[in-house]
């Protein structure tokens with residue numbers, strides 16, 4: 001099958017998944033496709049229509065992914081055979097994402113042409129940031145992303161599914177209680193006095209959980225994607241003894257969030 005166009009929808013906490021999406025975009029463009037990247041958080045999934053090759057790129061979280069990424073995938077419209085691929089990035093292991101996402105998309109009528117999981121640096125409160133080691137990890141992952149992109153185009157990519165096991169593992173990251181429980185462990189310490197009210201955290205938060213008043217006030221919708229923690233210019237979202245990982249500059253994640261409302265309308 002010769003593709004003409006691909007639309008890739010991405011979410012990325014700290015840039016790893018965005019790097020993967022960009023690598024795939026680059027390969028597709030070299031191969032003559034027209035490609036557009038779209039932020040999941042700026043997109044109404046119900047309006048994701050068309051016949052182009054659909055791409056999904058996002059991080060692994062709690063063996064699966066963030067609830068808002070699940071929501072996006074589950075809300076995609078039904079399709080008559082639109083081809084779709086997915087790529088996720090993770091520190092080590094998932095288990096509950098590739099199979100469950102395939103099940104959802106198969107049931108909606110998509111044709112699932114390939115899934116790839118890429119090992120990337122850990123962004124969840126890393127104890128220590130080792131730039132040399134992280135660079136090596138990213139270079140290796142980008143090579144795999146490049147190969148995967150070619151495999152998607154030449155039809156050799158695979159998207160497997162282990163029934164029951166992966167569905168079971170996929171359950172955790174979709175359950176509210178998992179995140180409520182983890183909240184105690186992952187909670188950040190807000191250094192109120194450090195806040196300069198730049199509003200970056202509020203703009204970046206995918207769940208609209210942060211309101212900057214005299215300092216950032218968090219509601220109860222945090223899913224610990226690490227955006228505010230990693231990108232606050234003053235390190236307000238502190239975690240004692242932990243480093244802050246970021247793979248891209250904040251501007252690449254922000255895109256034009258001023259268009260956020262407009263696109264959702």
Ligand SMILES: Cc1cc2nc3c(=O)[nH]c(=O)nc-3n(C[C@H](O)[C@H](O)[C@H](O)COP(=O)(O)O)c2cc1C
Nearest residue numbers: 012013014015016017059062063090091092093123
């Ligand atoms: C809340 C949270 C949960 C995570 N859970 C997993 C996990 O279950 N397995 C894993 O291998 N990595 C896990 N990670 C690590 C990330 O998947 C990994 O660093 C990813 O590449 C981050 O991508 P991003 O920069 O696009 O957000 C987790 C990270 C966070 C913040």
